Amino acid sequence: MEKLQTTPSQTVGPFFAYGLTAEQYGYDFNSIVNGVLTDDYTEGERIFITGCVMDGAGNSIGDAMIELWQADPKGQYRLEPIQDKNDGFTGFGRLGTGTNDAHKFTFTTLKPAGIDGQAPHINIILFMRGSLHNLYTRLYFSDEMTANQNDPLFNAVPTERQSTLIAQRNEINGQVFYTFNIKMQGDNETVFFQV
Amino acid sequence: MESTKNDIPNTKYDLVNFDTQPPLLYPDYKSTILRSPTMPLMPVKEYLQNLRLPAFGASVIGALDNDLTKNARKNGEPIGERIKVTGKVMDEYGHGLPNILVEIWQANSAGRYIHKAEIHDAPLDPNFLGGGRVLTDNEGRYTFYTIKPGAYPWGNHYNAWLPNHIHFSVLGHQIEHRLVTQMYFPGDPLFEYDPIFQSAPKHARHLMVSKFSMDLTDAEFALAYEFNIVLNGKYQTPFENKK
Numbered sequence: 430m431e432k433l434q435t436t437p438s439q440t441v442g443p444f445f446a447y448g449l450t451a452e453q454y455g456y457d458f459n460s461i462v463n464g465v466l467t468d469d470y471t472e473g474e475r476i477f478i479t480g481c482v483m484d485g486a487g488n489s490i491g492d493a494m495i496e497l498w499q500a501d502p503k504g505q506y507r508l509e510p511i512q513d514k515n516d517g518f519t520g521f522g523r524l525g526t527g528t529n530d531a532h533k534f535t536f537t538t539l540k541p542a543g544i545d546g547q548a549p550h551i552n553i554i555l556f557m558r559g560s561l562h563n564l565y566t567r568l569y570f571s572d573e574m575t576a577n578q579n580d581p582l583f584n585a586v587p588t589e590r591q592s593t594l595i596a597q598r599n600e601i602n603g604q605v606f607y608t609f610n611i612k613m614q615g616d617n618e619t620v621f622f623q624v
Numbered sequence: 625m626e627s628t629k630n631d632i633p634n635t636k637y638d639l640v641n642f643d644t645q646p647p648l649l650y651p652d653y654k655s656t657i658l659r660s661p662t663m664p665l666m667p668v669k670e671y672l673q674n675l676r677l678p679a680f681g682a683s684v685i686g687a688l689d690n691d692l693t694k695n696a697r698k699n700g701e702p703i704g705e706r707i708k709v710t711g712k713v714m715d716e717y718g719h720g721l722p723n724i725l726v727e728i729w730q731a732n733s734a735g736r737y738i739h740k741a742e743i744h745d746a747p748l749d750p751n752f753l754g755g756g757r758v759l760t761d762n763e764g765r766y767t768f769y770t771i772k773p774g775a776y777p778w779g780n781h782y783n784a785w786l787p788n789h790i791h792f793s794v795l796g797h798q799i800e801h802r803l804v805t806q807m808y809f810p811g812d813p814l815f816e817y818d819p820i821f822q823s824a825p826k827h828a829r830h831l832m833v834s835k836f837s838m839d840l841t842d843a844e845f846a847l848a849y850e851f852n853i854v855l856n857g858k859y860q861t862p863f864e865n866k867k
């Protein structure tokens with residue numbers, strides 16, 4: 430069977446917010462996804478994933494959009510359709526970086542478990558003005574280094590670049606933050622994967 | 625806002641080598657210069673084969689979410705040419721993909737976005753927001769009603785204008801089925817001046833241009849533009865990859 434040509438990607442541009450992240454930015458349109466990937470009832474370790482996206486000049490990017498997609502604390506991805514953004518543990522989140530001066534994103538979620546020999550991780554899809562194609566990377570956890578070393582994908586990354594995929598754990602007033610900064614260029618440029 | 629730094633990273637690789645895709649670094653679109661990775665994307669496909677994306681249920685879509693002529697009315701109808709935008713979301717083998725989340729956003733008929741950072745001196749329309757969403761049906765089809773967006777200027781270079789376009793976000797069921805693109809309108813005179821449109825290889829640009837369709841036009845109501853979307857790879861039904 431002859432293959433069709435795939436539709437070219439284009440940039441998300443600077444004005445995605447009222448369509449894709451409307452509630453976060455205060456537009457009068459409901460959102461079906463936000464920065465909270467879990468409800469209050471699902472059991473697991475509650476964590477915050479926070480960071481910035483930096484350009485090649487070292488400036489934080491205020492018009493990027495980040496999607497997270499992860500397994501739950503039992504290592505299972507959600508299979509049932511999401512009926513509402515507060516519908517249990519969705520494992521899927523989306524935030525723009527334009528609602529605070531530091532251009533910081535902060536997701537609320539539960540720490541995933543790894544299964545089938547994979548370390549716990551979060552899939553990240555990144556979009557921004559100035560990026561003609563979305564970019565895929567993965568977040569691994571700084572307190573899971575043994576599991577990370579045994580993870581097939583993590584192992585495929587050259588050792589000197591593996592640190593760009595590690596989110597650093599910090600506990601502040603009993604809350605657990607993992608910091609994951611994404612660097613587009615330069616020293617410690619984040620590893621992106623071809624899907 | 626736009627980058628003015630002109631030193632271009634020394635990129636030796638065609639970072640995304642699918643033959644219809646734009647490169648990540650396209651210096652005529654200046655913002656790519658500081659925002660594109662300089663290292664090649666790592667090929668790790670074999671580890672991602674079974675990575676599915678979330679599915680959404682019909683309840684996330686509001687009754688007017690696919691009708692941008694109605695979903696933000698305050699005191700009347702939005703101004704401009706009402707159009708129907710419809711098409712099919714497919715895999716590379718032409719299989720229609722059901723239950724795909726398609727989200728759109730666009731400027732109003734005057735070429736003005738409602739976005740707070742937008743500074744183009746054109747009027748807002750109190751009855752038009754410009755955002756919408758829909759899930760594809762069992763054949764992979766979707767339909768929006770909206771107002772034809774106007775062209776608008778931007779800061780990339782002197783006298784830079786973007787062709788009329790509607791932004792599309794498509795969230796399919798597999799990791800390779802995540803696409804953000806733009807739908808253009810046939811015969812736009814700005815195509816030859818726009819680096820974003822031209823970032824796609826020449827032979828692939830027509831894939832982003834909708835086709836006017838008299839057959840799909842709603843008589844005495846709205847002209848139809850057909851925009852089919854082909855996602856990368858082959859669709860696996862949810863059961864295919866369970867052993």
Ligand SMILES: [Fe+3]
Pocket residue numbers: 442444731786789791
């Ligand atoms: Fe636009």
